Amino acid sequence: MKKQERIVLLGAGNVAWHLARALHLLNVGETEYIVTDIYSPSGVTACDLASTLGEGVHSTNDLSSLPQDADWYVFAVRDDALPELWTQLAHHTSGTWLHTSGSTDLCSMTKYHSSTGVLYPLQTFSKGKVLDFSSIPLYIEANNESTQARIETLAHSLSNEVHHASSEARMALHVAAVLSCNFSNYLITLAEELLSAHQLPSKALLPLLDEMIEKLHHLPAQEAQTGPARRRDQMVIERHLKLLHNTPELEQLYRLLSEGIRKRFDLG
Amino acid sequence: MKKQERIVLLGAGNVAWHLARALHLLNVGETEYIVTDIYSPSGVTACDLASTLGEGVHSTNDLSSLPQDADWYVFAVRDDALPELWTQLAHHTSGTWLHTSGSTDLCSMTKYHSSTGVLYPLQTFSKGKVLDFSSIPLYIEANNESTQARIETLAHSLSNEVHHASSEARMALHVAAVLSCNFSNYLITLAEELLSAHQLPSKALLPLLDEMIEKLHHLPAQEAQTGPARRRDQMVIERHLKLLHNTPELEQLYRLLSEGIRKRFDLG
Structure with missing residues (x-):
């Protein structure tokens, strides 16, 4: 029989949702990982997530109902919810504690438990969008060697791309991810809305966006830069600012980002 | 014999470079398109581009040396260089004038010539990166029906995706392209530099960026939004701002974009 x-x-948010599906019933040699319990503050999203995993997965909004002898406690919640959870669970669970946060130091968790580590997936997760977990870069860290070995086994079973990263490196990765991914997605949201406001299809930009990212597989982003600010085409910039005049926040963003690009290429 | x-x-910049390669020796039924002359202000980039097209393409920095009886005059230069070129060539060329600008009204060209149109490729072009022109969306406009028919033939020969767009719609497309593509590329540049500054590989974000765009094929950008500002995770935002404290411009951008995302989801 398998161990x-x-x-x-x-947690039962985007990261928890994808991680649960990747972890549950994962087989590694003689070991099978199973998710036995899912907690969320209201219990509702935990229940939703548990139901997608099939029979026998318990969901709760009550920390005291969680087993105290599990092998892993995986914390995949907002960073600002972590300290409260750790305080409540401190000194009465076994196993390894793992958090999935890009911006939380390992040592901030280690004071609550003796075997702690980090498994940070550098990816953007939305519940409705299925992902191939094996290609997601995982950045891991542990507070001692035996925990590290345990996390390495787990991480390599989940993904083909496992890296070690200190808490400091992980923070830089997370900031870079927010700048490049979350903020780009926000700018694309604004662009989609602008198109819709002009009765144009909101997805008209997809071929452009596909190529923008495709280029980055071959060129540093700085070399791939195009557009009026890169060309110092002030006439176009003024026309665009005029179009955005009725949306002052968009106008401010346009001005600031164009200025940043122009300064960068003025030097060169 | 072919016509x-x-x-x-x-022009001999990024757009001209790709357009020249797509147009030169293009066969459409009994017609062959050939690029006979390329102009650039210094003549140097025109010479470089001409040499990539093979024998017999003339390059110059002298407008008066250009033939006056060509079938097409294609203006692929910075918008702010257009009026001067048009003034100099007005009333002594035949054929159809075409500009490729997203943000220049057709009527601003029509006062210089009788057959005018626009062929705006909605794509980001870098000289070193080869592209499949047939999948680039082309937005066309013309000042009369016969010119429109000529441009339609040309555009459908270049690309499988040809759309009509008024000057106003084209301007909105261009602003949306700058917001979504040029500005995202700039943010990715900043992210790549942040990673390098922390001795991390600058291309570590590629799997994340690939998925960010992949998601947009299935979801509106607003639904695809993730990250600390979306989750209103103020603790993470503060930690990131602290990391960016020594780069005030980056800190300001982070603050502004996070604020924009947060406001958007505060309403929902």
Whole structure:
């Protein structure tokens, strides 16, 4: 019979959702990982997530109902919800504690538990969009060697791309991810809305966006830069600012980002 | 023998470079398009581009040396260089004038010539990166029906995706392209530099960026939004701002964009 490693998952948001599906019933040699319990503050999203994993996964909004002898406690919640959870669970669970946060130091968790680590997936997760977890870069860290070995086994079973990163490196990765991904997605949201406001299809930009990213597989982003600010084409910039005049926040963003690009290429 | 349509290309930047390669020796039924002349202000980039097209393409920095009886005059230069070129060539060329600008009204060209139109490729072009022109969306406009028919033939020969767009719609497309593509590329540049500054590989974000765009094929950008500002995770935002404290411009951008995202989801 297979050995089972039981996982308690705290959180039921985007990361928890994808991680639960990747972890549950994962087989590694003689070991099978199973998610036994999912916690969320209201219990509702935990229940939704548990139901997608099939029978026998327990969901709750009550921390005291969680097993205290699981092999893993995986914390996949907003960073600002972590300290409260850790305080409540401190000194009465076994196993390894793992958080998935890009911007939380490992040592901030280690004071609550003796075997702690980080498994940070550098990816953007939305519940409705299925992902191939094996290609997601995982950045791991642990507070001692035996925990590290445990996390390495788990990480390599989940993904083909596992890296070690200190808390400091992980923070830089997370900031870079927010700048490049979350903020780009926001700018694309604004662009889609502008198109809709002009009765144009909001997805008209897809071929452009596909190529923008495709180029980055071959060129540093700085070399791939195009557009009026790069060309110092002030006439176009003025026309665009005029179009955005009725949306002052958009106008301010346009001005600031164009200025940043122009300064960068003025030097060169 | 094939009928030839002779093209004079004004400009030798990124758009001109890709357009020249797509147009030169293009066969459409009994017609062959050939680029006969390329102009650039210094003549140097025109010479470089001409040499990539093979023998017999003339390059110059002298407008008066251009043929006056070509079939097409294609203006692919910075918008603020257009009026001067048009003034100099007005009333002594035949054929159809075409500009490729997203943000220049057709009527601003029509006062210089009787057959005018626009062929705006909605794509980001870098000289070193080869592209499949047939999948680039082309937005066209013309000042009369016969010119429109000529441009339609040309555009459908270049691309499988040809749309009509008024000058106003084209301007909105261009602003949306700058917001979504040029500005995202700039943010990715900043992210790549941040990673390098922390001794991390600058291309570590590629799987994330690939997925960010992949998601947009399935979801509106607003629904695809993730990150600390979306989750209103103020603790993470503060930590990131602290990391960016020594780069005030980056800090300001982070603050402004996070604020924009947060406001948007505060309403929902």
